Amino acid sequence: MADPVLRLTGLGKSFDGHRVFSDVDLEVLPGDRIAILGASGSGKSTLLRCVNVLETPDEGSMEVGGKAVGDNTRNRPARYSERELRALRQRVGMVFQQFNLFPHMTVAGNVAEGLVTVRGMSTSAARERAVSELKRVGLADKADTYPSRLSGGQKQRVAIARALAMDPEILLFDEPTSALDPALVGEVLSVIKQLADEGRTMLLVTHEIGFAYHVATRIVFLADGGIYETGTPDEVLKNPKRPLTQQFLAEHQRFQF
Amino acid sequence: MSYDWNFQPVFDNWWALAIGAAGTLRLFVVCLVLGMGLGLIVALGRRSHNRPLRWLSTAFVEFFRNTPVLVQILWFYYALPILVPIEISPFTAAILGISLNSAAYSAEIYRGGIQSIEPGQWEAARAIGMTGVQTLRRVVLPQAIRRIIPALTNRGVEIFKMSTLASVVAYVELLQQGKLIASLNFNPLETYTVIAAIFLIILYPIVSMTYSLERHLARSD
Structure with missing residues (x-):
């Protein structure tokens, strides 16, 4: 069996004494596509943000590519050095709910930014790479446009290209379609589906249960301050065993015809 | 009352x-560069995680914002040489007073500007591995x-006009x-009218340039 790309052991996070989740153990193998589901406030986004330490976990430990991230030896919670975080974030790409594109840069500029500033690539090489990533999400013709001219769906596809440009080993999607007009959700999901088909490793926080069912290799359902139920999409989504999972799915299916 | 305007002696x-x-x-350019440059540094100091640095920057802003520039110029010119054995020229005294005061004001402007940027921008930059300094500079x-x-x-216009305060130290x-x-020539009316006009003639084109700069930067909207 291949080594895990990511391993979380006993991960926990609190905000001002309020425990969001604790004792989260998760092993992500290459090619795994894990959909993280749960009610609002169950800590899905927080868990995802702990993986690239946009939130600092305050319990447990984390390994990326078989190597521990954070100094867990003396300090509880683990300490992360700036240098280590920069290296980690280059290996873990993130796509945000609100896109967070850089509005003062062109579309190609957004995608090339990390390559130029972080990787020290020349502007022309970075642009070439940026355009090829934009091609992948079907937006090569928008390379010289500013983000303000794009639709929400196009913005999110640019954000995906920006993450892909760094060649990440894992992609994190934080509710990538939640800020979108319903008509624009499809184009973003089909890009994510295409990445899934390429065998990319990803963690996806979403409310699109149908999409999670078709794309994910594993479902993680968060409730009650931790991983409440996990398994294949068929196990968790078709035959949920525990009451909160059943309740969550019943509530969501009410609106799915 | 009729007054015979005669600008000839002024000209x-x-x-x-x-x-x-x-x-x-000369005073304007030096104070503009120093005031706005130092202002940015002080603004970053006020956002620093380092407590003494934050405290120092705040103290700087409050001190120079809440004391009159005219008093500062006079103080640097007449008082500072009593404390330390250095000679202060009128130019230096004016630079110190105006630049430090402008730094305090512009620091608050920068701080407000930086705070107005959505946290998502910082996060997106950090998420691709950028350092704090890179994020600040590029994003x-x-x-x-x-x-x-x-x-x-x-602020710039204010610096230009504050330069007249330097006349207090000749x-x-x-x-x-x-x-x-x-x-x-005993002609204050004509002379000060011309002085006011010269300020307007120099300042207005400079301000117009900032409008075109604004329009240029708005191209991504």
């Missing part, structure tokens, strides 16, 4: 006015500065030269 002294204008411009400041150009322009600038011409 006869055009050379004195030219020297004054050069002195004003946050370009957007923040665009938003604060009108406020910074105000620094040779426009107002100082005006006083001289007015006292030689």
Whole structure:
């Protein structure tokens, strides 16, 4: 069996004494596509943000590519050095709910930014790479446009290209379609589906249960301050065993015809 | 009451006015660069995680914002040499007073601009592995500065006009030269009218340039 790309052991996070989740153990193998589901406030986004330490976990430990991230030896919670975080974030790409594109840069500029500033690539090489990533999400013709001219769906596809440009080993999607007009959700999901088909490793926080069912290799359902139920999409989504999972799915299916 | 306007004696002294204008411009450029540059550093100091640095920057802002520039210039010129054995020229005293005061004001403008940038921008930059300094330089400041150009322009205009305060220590600038011409020819009305007009003539084109800069930077909207 291949080594895990990511391993979380006993991960926990609190905000001002309020425990969001604790004792989260998760092993992500290459090619795994894990959909993280749960009610609002169950800590899905927080868990995802702990993986690239946009939130600092305050319990447990984390390994990326078989190597521990954070100094867990003396300090509880683990300490992360700036240098280590920069290296980690280059290996873990993130796509945000609100896109967070850089509005003062062109579309190609957004995608090339990390390559130029972080990787020290020349502007022309970075642009070439940026355009090829934009091609992948079907937006090569928008390379010289500013983000303000794009639709929400196009913005999110640019954000995906920006993450892909760094060649990440894992992609994190934080509710990538939640800020979108319903008509624009499809184009973003089909890009994510295409990445899934390429065998990319990803963690996806979403409310699109149908999409999670078709794309994910594993479902993680968060409730009650931790991983409440996990398994294949068929196990968790078709035959949920525990009451909160059943309740969550019943509530969501009410609106799915 | 009728008054016979006679600008001729003022224009006869055009050379004195030219020297004054050069002195004003020289003071303006130095204070603009120092004031706005130091202002950015102080603003970053106020956002620092380092407590002493944050405290020091805040103290700086409060001290120089809440004391009059005129008093600061006089203090640097007459009082500082009593404390430390250095000679302070009128130019240096004016630079210190105006630059430090402008730094305090512009620090608050920068701080407001930086704070107005959505946290998502910082997160997106960090998520691709950028350092804090890179994020500031490439992502946050370009957007923040665009938003604060009108406020910074105000500051710049204020610096230009504050240069007249340097006449209090006999620094040779426009107002100082005006006083001289007015006292030689007993024509304060014409002289000070011309001085005011020169300020307007120099400042207006500079301000217009900042408007075009604003429009240029708005191209991504």
